[in-house]
């Protein structure tokens with residue numbers, strides 16, 4: 001093991017602090033919130049949500065006593081709403097079982113809903129200075145390149161190997177500073193594409209740099225398969241009101257709201273008879289939108305929106321009739337918000 005790895009990193013971090021206002025905290029609630037928001041979100045976007053959340057829910061008690069609907073509304077635009085639900089449930093659990101005080105032991109932190117090994121290590125090290133390595137995409141990349149590890153990072157063997165390597169490299173005296181330095185180096189210098197090796201403090205001993213293997217590391221065994229789906233959404237107008245429904249099934253966008261819809265293929269032509277068959281009523285199609293697209297991690301969602309007027313209708317039991325002016329009060333997937341912005345000039 002290269003003996004100066006951690007020393008070099010810590011020295012580098014003393015001179016290269018990333019200017020993220022939310023990094024200078026030891027408050028476990030703040031760190032938890034920050035890490036959960038950043039799980040699938042870019043820093044620039046996550047920052048404003050983090051500050052909004054702290055304003056609305058300044059501590060665990062406030063978060064626990066808020067309604068899930070209110071939290072979803074605050075989360076709108078971040079995606080992956082299960083994160084918001086887990087935040088809420090975990091806040092309630094901490095209030096109920098730990099008197100609202102974040103547990104200090106790694107094992108107890110890891111048992112909390114929605115907190116995996118990375119987030120538990122981040123809270124344990126950044127808030128409580130406990131020696132646990134934060135192993136995320138950035139740190140996998142730096143370790144794989146520096147040590148020239150060719151074991152695929154997405155295999156059981158690779159995960160086990162890197163977990164041990166991360167522990168072997170960890171600075172047990174300054175775990176918070178070391179973890180932050182490794183994450184920062186991966187994010188700003190050892191980037192996935194075109195890393196800035198000439199500015200890297202580790203370059204003279206880096207295997208990938210010295211053996212010209214940078215573009216080959218880290219190794220991944222699998223390619224992500226992207227599934228394409230096509231949704232037709234119907235904005236059914238009924239006496240200045242409109243129908244929405246909540247997505248309850250375990251699928252994308254669980255618990256978000258949408259307009260009544262069918263899933264079909266892109267070329268499906270919708271006519272009045274189709275609507276009568278799908279939705280049991282008499283309808284007039286007023287307008288058909290262009291195709292909207294939203295990319296998720298494993299899916300590409302395409303959607304078309306149909307403005308429809310009903311003259312007779314038997315609504316499904318899970319439809320909710322709301323006054324048209326209240327549309328904005330509900331949380332929708334990004335693709336629906338984009339349509340509402342474009343069609344009705346709503347600002348999100």
Ligand code: SF4
Nearest residue numbers: 190197200203206209
């Ligand atoms: S020298 Fe280049 S490849 Fe090696 S750790 Fe530094 S930035 Fe990454």
